[in-house]
Amino acid sequence: MLELKDVDFVRDGKLLLSGVSLTVGDGERWALLGPNGAGKSTILGLCGAVTHPTRGTVEILGKRLGTVDIRTLRESIGHVNPRHPLRSPLSILDVVLTGLTGTVERMPRWEPTPEQTTRALELIDLLGVSTLARSPWTTLSQGERGRALIARALISDPKLLLLDEPSTGLDVAAREQLLETLDQIDASHPHLAWVLVTHHLEELPTSTTHAALLNRGRVLAAGPVDETITTGLISTTFDHPIEINRQAGRWTATAHRGTRSG
Numbered sequence: 001m002l003e004l005k006d007v008d009f010v011r012d013g014k015l016l017l018s019g020v021s022l023t024v025g026d027g028e029r030w031a032l033l034g035p036n037g038a039g040k041s042t043i044l045g046l047c048g049a050v051t052h053p054t055r056g057t058v059e060i061l062g063k064r065l066g067t068v069d070i071r072t073l074r075e076s077i078g079h080v081n082p083r084h085p086l087r088s089p090l091s092i093l094d095v096v097l098t099g100l101t102g103t104v105e106r107m108p109r110w111e112p113t114p115e116q117t118t119r120a121l122e123l124i125d126l127l128g129v130s131t132l133a134r135s136p137w138t139t140l141s142q143g144e145r146g147r148a149l150i151a152r153a154l155i156s157d158p159k160l161l162l163l164d165e166p167s168t169g170l171d172v173a174a175r176e177q178l179l180e181t182l183d184q185i186d187a188s189h190p191h192l193a194w195v196l197v198t199h200h201l202e203e204l205p206t207s208t209t210h211a212a213l214l215n216r217g218r219v220l221a222a223g224p225v226d227e228t229i230t231t232g233l234i235s236t237t238f239d240h241p242i243e244i245n246r247q248a249g250r251w252t253a254t255a256h257r258g259t260r261s262g
């Protein structure tokens, strides 16, 4: 699905990623974890064919960046950006349909087929916002928008889903509902691979299978969750003693008191 090999990424003379290698396979659900400024969004930009590596190679769905038409490639990638720049009062249904045209607004003179509208309504139902399908975007809460954006990302039947901090700004109930929905998507789309960026381990769905830990533009560890989301590795990643526990598939992170250095 995704292979980054020895990737360096330089912007404005600054080395933002250094020697990053990461392989995401069919049906794997990855978490990308690391402190502020570690390079998580930079990696997501490469995975979404938004940017190109300075050195090294990025292969997305078997196609190497730099040798393929990135617009075609982007059609197979669902990118969920919580800062979706929509300003007009489109309904949730319309927003989901814009996933088919890859645009923020409805394309002039473009009309969905009845099948496409049916599919959009099915996804809106899967994401639990069917009662709001025709409500204007401008009146929706952040949680409702987040769900609509995931439905929008899924409508083009992507093979790869990129989720950039999908729980940002959600209250605890909305967050739990979103995580439940991700677990449902896990069950209904077994081959879909996703990469989810978060600051909080509590915000990882139980369906997470792998994690990559980033610190200062380098991958400290990458692999199955039981080998990566550990007290030792997470403490090293965040430069702080943090105890990790897992219960009923979910993680908690607790900072040790009185052990902070400096």
Ligand SMILES: Nc1ncnc2c1ncn2[C@@H]1O[C@H](COP(=O)(O)OP(=O)(O)OP(=O)(O)O)[C@@H](O)[C@H]1O
Pocket (backbone or CB within 6 Å): 011, 012, 014, 016, 034, 035, 036, 037, 038, 039, 040, 041, 042, 043, 199
């Ligand atoms: N265009 C740029 N020029 C120079 N530095 C940049 C540029 N864009 C990002 N950076 C820097 O690159 C580093 C990595 O940024 P990135 O947004 O990928 O981190 P992140 O892990 O997603 O952080 P956060 O958790 O705060 O969202 C940061 O130090 C950031 O300041």
